[in-house]
Each structure stands twice: as C-alpha cells, then as structure tokens.
Amino acid sequence: LAPTVARGAEKKAAVKAQEQAVAEEQNRPVQQFQARNIDDALSLMEAVNESVPEAGQSASSAKKNALIDRHPERRFKAALEAFKDANYDLVKEENPGLRKQQIEDLLFKMFKKAPENPFNQVHAAHNATQDTISQMVESERQKLESRLEI
Secondary structure: OOOOOOOHHHHHHHHHHHHHHHHHHHHOOOOOEOOOOHHHHHHHHHHHHHOOOOOOOOHHHHHHHHHOEOOOHHHHHHHHHHHHHHHHHHHHHHOOOOOHHHHHHHHHHHHHHOOOOHHHOOEOOOOOOHHHHHHHHHHHHHHHHHHHEO
16 A cells, blocks of 8 residues: 555645744844853853764763763872962962961862862762663753843
8 A cells, every 4th residue: 555645735734844843043132141251151052062062972972072071080199289289379479477288278178169179069879870871961951041131
C-alpha cells in the first residue's frame, strides 16, 4: 500500500495548525536583561551561549563546561598566587610593620573569603552525576536571570 497523502481539508488543517504554532512562537514575550557592568554582561552571554552547544559538542557537555567547575583544587594554587600578586602592595601599605610571612598569612585569610577563590565559586564533586550537574546548572542560570532581569 502507498502511504496516504493528506488532501483537501486535512492538508489545509495541517498547514493552518503549523502556521498557528509559528505565530504563537513569534508572539511569545522575549525576556529582557540588563547588565550594569562587564562581569554581568559576560555572565549573561555565557548563560545564553551555554544553551547552544558548539560543533561536535553535546548540549549536556556544553552545560557542564559553562558554569560548573569539577576540579577547583587544580586552580587553587594559581588563583592564590594571582591574588597575592594583585594585593600584596595594598596590604603592605595598610600594615607597614608586618613581616613578609605575616603579610602572606593575612593575604591567605583574605583569599579564603574572596570571590577569586575557586572553592567560593560553583563547583561539583568530581564524581557528580549528570542529573546533579544539570540541576546545579539550571539553578545557577535561574539565579543569574533573576538578578539581571529588567
């Protein structure tokens, strides 16, 4: 038997339903966001771009790479050194009587609370499941969108 082809009223109904679906998609309200600084703009662009995977990359791996860090311990030492380099002179000016080791101890205390610390950023366990990572990514995206929404 040959496959049946929609004719007449059936064909018109199918075309009309497709046109309605396209019209509904076009009439859907567009979310608007406002970034007040460059960091917010970059975060927003990452959130938007993470939903579109790059060539040769699945959507789930694109989500993982965008917001979730699985190994913050690998970036800790480099981040600490960069923090020390950036803030050493400032702490030295504020505390002129301290020795070098005391200044470094003070910098380490400051770094533990700093946003540059990889452990203060969003991270997942190295053996986290896809579902856990997906939930974390979605919650971070919702936080970002609610913070930057107009």
